[in-house]
Amino acid sequence: xxxxxxxxxxxxxxxxxxxxxxxxxxxxxxxxxxxxxxxxxxxxxxxxxxxxxxxxxxxxxxxxxxxxxxxxxxxxxxxxxxxxxxxxxxxxxxxxxxxxxxxxxxxxxxxxxxxxxxxxxxxxxxxxxxxxxxxxxxxxxxxxxxxxxxxxxxxxxxxxxxxxxxxxxxxxxxxxxxxxxxxxxxxxxxx
Amino acid sequence: xxxxxxxxxxxxxxxxxxxxxxxxxxxxxxxxxxxxxxxxxxxxxxxxxxxxxxxxxxxxxxxxxxxxxxxxxxxxxxxxxxxxxxxxxxxxxxxxxxxxxxxxxxxxxxxxxxxxxxxxxxxxxxxxxxxxxxxxxxxxxxxxxxxxxxxxxxxxxxxxxxxxxxxxxxxxxxxxx
Numbered sequence: 128x129x130x131x132x133x134x135x136x137x138x139x140x141x142x143x144x145x146x147x148x149x150x151x152x153x154x155x156x157x158x159x160x161x162x163x164x165x166x167x168x169x170x171x172x173x174x175x176x177x178x179x180x181x182x183x184x185x186x187x188x189x190x191x192x193x194x195x196x197x198x199x200x201x202x203x204x205x206x207x208x209x210x211x212x213x214x215x216x217x218x219x220x221x222x223x224x225x226x227x228x229x230x231x232x233x234x235x236x237x238x239x240x241x242x243x244x245x246x247x248x249x250x251x252x253x254x255x256x257x258x259x260x261x262x263x264x265x266x267x268x269x270x271x272x273x274x275x276x277x278x279x280x281x282x283x284x285x286x287x288x289x290x291x292x293x294x295x296x297x298x299x300x301x302x303x304x305x306x307x308x309x310x311x312x313x314x315x316x317x318x
Numbered sequence: 319x320x321x322x323x324x325x326x327x328x329x330x331x332x333x334x335x336x337x338x339x340x341x342x343x344x345x346x347x348x349x350x351x352x353x354x355x356x357x358x359x360x361x362x363x364x365x366x367x368x369x370x371x372x373x374x375x376x377x378x379x380x381x382x383x384x385x386x387x388x389x390x391x392x393x394x395x396x397x398x399x400x401x402x403x404x405x406x407x408x409x410x411x412x413x414x415x416x417x418x419x420x421x422x423x424x425x426x427x428x429x430x431x432x433x434x435x436x437x438x439x440x441x442x443x444x445x446x447x448x449x450x451x452x453x454x455x456x457x458x459x460x461x462x463x464x465x466x467x468x469x470x471x472x473x474x475x476x477x478x479x480x481x482x483x484x485x486x487x488x489x490x491x492x493x494x495x
Binding site for chain 2: 132148150153154157158161162163165166169170175177178179180182183184186187188190191217220249250253264265267268269271296299300303
């Protein structure tokens, strides 16, 4: 069972050809991993253009540094680390957005209750989270990072990672509950 | 039994089932851009390899000419040529090291300020940094090499110029908003 979308097998021959600078082999690697790479970049920055830039930079870095990859750990793990590092560093450079408070979200939801797409599914609930919280919950729950690894990425302590994860999950649960509650009332109004 | 254990572990790790969200598809195919960046990099690498020796000779020549033009009066007129070289060389080495440190500080400041770079610039930046690392490796074996220090200064100048251009573009973009 794959634990992360990145966990894709790569044969040694393709890797060796790419190491020698064979562009066809590089393309084959790119095609295999592009979507998981783009997805994780998108989940972190929640912006299509930035995710594209991050993915592009990460692949260029990976292909250029392929000679330094010693093959002790799987290739996908190394690639994912490069993508995540690029994404986190792009967050540091981007102007800080204010984290959206839960009350703000409820307020907006009540005032615009007649709008289509009000129901909070997982996707839109994620988008409402603050950048760091979203990144932490995604890296931990989907990509399988542990608290030590997350703490290292952010240059913080493990407690920081644990606190943020717990906060992010609880915010997500609240948002999903709010979405579920608003669904029946909207259906009734439609009738 | 085995399945349920895995299922429980998965549920514990991802209680909200975020992993069930589909992968996000990139809006366009980025391979042509990446390919062209890699091709440029390979060409530049080949060029650097072949012209490396030539550049080193040119740098030495320029340095020698520079020494001759700018510091001819450092040595007393009666001093023999060998003595002149001995007195001027350490000073030049010191000034190159100082310049290298200043440039490194400048690059560090630029790096913290600059936003995302276009692919071409990024490739160039990584390349320059790689070359600096190579020069540093050689410097660890020959720390007093004028040639290596002048190469390091030149590379840092290029890197600093690259960041400066990007910052200028960033400011222009912000001003146009």
